[in-house]
Amino acid sequence: MSDTTSTTAMVAPVTGSGALVLQLKNVHTFYGAIEALKGISVDVREGEIVTLIGANGAGKSTTLKTISGLLAPKVGEITFMGEKISGMKVHDVAAKRVVQVPEGRRIFPRMTVEENLGMGAFLRTKDPEGVKSTLELVYELFPRLRERRAQKGGTLSGGEQQMLAMGRGMMADPKLLMLDEPSMGLAPVVVETIFETIETLNKAGITILLVEQNAAMALAIADRGYVLETGSVVLQGPGKELLHDEKVRKTYLGEA
Amino acid sequence: MADTKAAAVMPTPTRKKLPPKTIVAYSILAAVLVLVPVLVQSATGWEFIVRIFVIVGIWVLLALGLNIVVGYAGLLDLGYIAFYAMGGYAGVIIGQAVSHWTGGATYFLMLIPAALAGALTGVALGFPVLRLRGDYLAIVTLGFGEIVRICLNNNLFGLSNGASGLPYGNQVMALPFGAQWLQDNIRFQTPLGFFQFGPNMYWYVIVVMLVLGAIFVIRRLDDSRLGRAWVAMRENEVAAEACGINIRTQKLWAFSLGALSGGIAGVTFAYVQQFISPESFTFMESVFVVCIIVIGGMGSIKGVIAGALLIKGVPDLIQGLAVAGVLKMPAEMQSLMSNYRFLVFGLLMVVMMAVRPQGIIPSSRRARELLPEDGRILAEEDMQEWDVENRANTEPDDV
Ligand SMILES: Nc1ncnc2c1ncn2[C@@H]1O[C@H](COP(=O)(O)OP(=O)(O)O)[C@@H](O)[C@H]1O
Ligand SMILES: [Mg+2]
Numbered sequence: 291m292s293d294t295t296s297t298t299a300m301v302a303p304v305t306g307s308g309a310l311v312l313q314l315k316n317v318h319t320f321y322g323a324i325e326a327l328k329g330i331s332v333d334v335r336e337g338e339i340v341t342l343i344g345a346n347g348a349g350k351s352t353t354l355k356t357i358s359g360l361l362a363p364k365v366g367e368i369t370f371m372g373e374k375i376s377g378m379k380v381h382d383v384a385a386k387r388v389v390q391v392p393e394g395r396r397i398f399p400r401m402t403v404e405e406n407l408g409m410g411a412f413l414r415t416k417d418p419e420g421v422k423s424t425l426e427l428v429y430e431l432f433p434r435l436r437e438r439r440a441q442k443g444g445t446l447s448g449g450e451q452q453m454l455a456m457g458r459g460m461m462a463d464p465k466l467l468m469l470d471e472p473s474m475g476l477a478p479v480v481v482e483t484i485f486e487t488i489e490t491l492n493k494a495g496i497t498i499l500l501v502e503q504n505a506a507m508a509l510a511i512a513d514r515g516y517v518l519e520t521g522s523v524v525l526q527g528p529g530k531e532l533l534h535d536e537k538v539r540k541t542y543l544g545e546a
Numbered sequence: 547m548a549d550t551k552a553a554a555v556m557p558t559p560t561r562k563k564l565p566p567k568t569i570v571a572y573s574i575l576a577a578v579l580v581l582v583p584v585l586v587q588s589a590t591g592w593e594f595i596v597r598i599f600v601i602v603g604i605w606v607l608l609a610l611g612l613n614i615v616v617g618y619a620g621l622l623d624l625g626y627i628a629f630y631a632m633g634g635y636a637g638v639i640i641g642q643a644v645s646h647w648t649g650g651a652t653y654f655l656m657l658i659p660a661a662l663a664g665a666l667t668g669v670a671l672g673f674p675v676l677r678l679r680g681d682y683l684a685i686v687t688l689g690f691g692e693i694v695r696i697c698l699n700n701n702l703f704g705l706s707n708g709a710s711g712l713p714y715g716n717q718v719m720a721l722p723f724g725a726q727w728l729q730d731n732i733r734f735q736t737p738l739g740f741f742q743f744g745p746n747m748y749w750y751v752i753v754v755m756l757v758l759g760a761i762f763v764i765r766r767l768d769d770s771r772l773g774r775a776w777v778a779m780r781e782n783e784v785a786a787e788a789c790g791i792n793i794r795t796q797k798l799w800a801f802s803l804g805a806l807s808g809g810i811a812g813v814t815f816a817y818v819q820q821f822i823s824p825e826s827f828t829f830m831e832s833v834f835v836v837c838i839i840v841i842g843g844m845g846s847i848k849g850v851i852a853g854a855l856l857i858k859g860v861p862d863l864i865q866g867l868a869v870a871g872v873l874k875m876p877a878e879m880q881s882l883m884s885n886y887r888f889l890v891f892g893l894l895m896v897v898m899m900a901v902r903p904q905g906i907i908p909s910s911r912r913a914r915e916l917l918p919e920d921g922r923i924l925a926e927e928d929m930q931e932w933d934v935e936n937r938a939n940t941e942p943d944d945v
Contacts, residue, residue, distance in 0.1 A: 358788070360787070379792070380787045380788070380790075381787065381790045381791060381792040381793075384787075384788065384789070384790030385790055389788070390788050391788070392784055392785065392788055396782050396784050396785040396788070397782070397785060398777075398778055398781040398782055398785060398786075399781060399782070400781055401777070401778075401781065405774075408774075409774065409778050409785075409786070409789045410789055412771070412774075412775070412778075412789045412790050412791055413789075413790040415771070455785075458785075458789070459788075462789070462790065
């Protein structure tokens with residue numbers, strides 16, 4: 291699977307119809323001397339679900355961290371709604387309602403579920419009514435969270451914590467929601483729920499950038515997908531096409 | 547004290563008017579607090595007891611300030627006494643320059659430059675160092691505390707009069723308004739004995755008001771956006787950033803609000819003593835403030851007060867009783883005791899950490915942080931991002 295040198299049949303890139311929301315142009319990101327992203331270009335259009343798939347260590351999380359401002363690209367540019375956001379601080383990017391749900395369910399373990407959700411709305415000070423209605427929306431999407439709203443985040447099960455992390459992301463009223471491996475380490479039934487929710491969110495108008503190792507599930511719901519290998523995009527195209535691409539099937543869907 | 551500063555950063559949507567019940571409760575509390583030393587003094591006839599109350603009060607103020615930095619924002623500051631020194635020296639140097647015009651108002655006016663001196667020093671130090679991780683921050687602040695003391699000791703810029711302290715030998719510091727009049731005119735019989743208003747009583751009332759003011763501000767901070775941002779930051783910095791919290795700004799606020807409180811304590815201390823010198827600002831003093839917080843209960847206002855009573859009040863009381871000749875003790879015994887005091891505190895710290903790490907009167911949230919009911923919480927916390935990813939991949943969770 292680390293056969294990166296083999297020629298990769300490029301599926302013809304398809305441009306969606308919506309307006310360009312996020313654009314990465316030739317982004318190179320380094321950890322010290324290690325070049326984790328070697329010139330990545332990604333487009334996300336309004337209303338899309340775009341997925342980044344790839345093996346462990348391919349650079350998926352690095353891509354999200356570079357977008358959210360945790361890392362700064364050394365070369366290249368990132369624009370959001372036509373505005374350059376590369377080089378901005380994390381909280382400034384968050385203020386543009388580009389919201390990242392970090393991998394590994396980073397919730398606030400000793401805050402209650404409701405307090406956790408409240409933190410997601412930290413920047414929405416001028417809109418208490420809107421915050422209330424988003425909270426209601428989150429509870430409708432995840433009835434489990436409503437049941438447990440007074441329970442401490444750290445005592446939730448893995449699946450519930452992931453729901454909480456996603457719910458907290460939604461509380462920021464995102465224009466672009468970036469999810470980093472939401473299905474990681476979860477039982478298959480829960481994974482189903484999570485993916486269904488992602489589709490629901492998308493239908494509600496939120497543009498989604500989804501990072502996954504679970505390529506089959508991710509490509510099934512994605513409008514378009516990018517395949518990352520050791521810091522480069524090796525393949526891109528509509529989700530369904532990638533799902534049927536021979537190389538993807540071999541490498542990421544575990545077919546012989 | 548810090549009201550105006552704190553209010554500026556609190557665009558809380560939930561801000562309410564102060565309910566009358568709270569005002570009544572605070573007034574009763576203030577009355578009781580003032581009555582206690584009156585009764586103690588009249589019953590025993592010892593004015594020095596009131597002075598001990600004053601000093602403990604100043605240390606409560608100091609510890610409440612550091613508590614914002616350590617207890618709320620989770621930043622270990624081992625040079626906190628530097629802000630106390632900055633407040634004290636700023637108040638005395640400027641105060642001596644203007645006291646000719648300001649007279650009895652000098653102390654009260656000097657609260658402003660002292661608070662500013664503390665807060666600005668806090669910002670100046672915090673800005674470059676707050677990106678450091680916990681242990682490095684502790685070392686840098688420790689160094690800063692020593693630098694300030696050494697500068698004062700060496701009469702840097704010719705302002706501090708070196709080790710001999712301020713004011714200069716030929717000067718005195720202005721007494722605050724009314725202190726003399728109260729001393730001359732207030733004396734009365736209480737059920738427990740005769741009471742004569744002394745200079746310490748005056749300061750006691752002021753210190754009580756400062757402490758109540760500080761408590762009021764801190765409790766408001768607890769419910770504010772700033773307070774919630776601090777909790778989030780302590781719990782998980784990555785998640786806090788993802789929520790749009792500017793970590794550095796929040797830390798800087800904690801640092802400078804704490805320093806501001808230290809500055810106010812410093813100028814009060816200087817005017818109570820009518821004298822200030824570098825030997826009041828040693829590293830041990832910083833350690834004492836940290837001890838008060840740790841032993842009392844990090845993040846807890848009641849705990850900090852209990853800690854100050856124990857760490858500052860008890861030794862001062864023993865010493866005071868010995869000096870007053872109530873406790874019959876030879877001089878070498880006294881010096882022995884003050885030396886052994888460090889040993890006792892050391893032991894106390896070790897025992898506390900083993901038996902009750904959350905402190906005497908812990909804050910409920912802090913206690914949870916130290917003793918999580920669920921092992922999962924701690925496990926999650928200790929994981930680095932890499933761990934989370936890789937361990938989670940090999941050990942699928944339950945639902
Ligand atoms: N903090 C870091 N320091 C150095 N190297 C890192 C760090 N984080 C990730 N890397 C490296 O960058 C590459 C991409 O990592 P990452 O983006 O986390 O991959 P993915 O999310 O696709 O599994 C990997 O080779 C990883 O070892
Ligand atoms: Mg990753």
